[in-house]
Amino acid sequence: MTNPTTANAELAALRVPTWAWLLASVALVTWFVISQDNGAILGAAAAELVHEVTHDARHVLGAPCH
Structure with missing residues (x-):
């Protein structure tokens, strides 16, 4: 039988x-926003970089990007 003190610990x-x-x-919401961003939130240059770096991963995870 288990000692109640041990079980509580x-x-x-x-x-x-x-x-x-x-x-x-916060991390999950941030990841979701960045993964769904197509330029509206991060701005054109930063969004393009995020898009290119994560392009294949977005398709694998089912996030539309086209």
């Missing part, structure tokens, strides 16, 4: 801090 070790969830959420 194991659960506490598995908890993810709130700041980590927020950081992950």
Whole structure:
């Protein structure tokens, strides 16, 4: 049988801090916006660079870019 104190310690070790969830959420939203950008957000030169660098990955992930 598992000791309740040990079980609580194991659960506490598995908890993810709130700041980590927020950081992950911001990163995902940022990735989504950049992956969907076709020049409207980043400007022409920066958008072209992002588009060319991530072009094949966008198609693999199913993001339309044409």
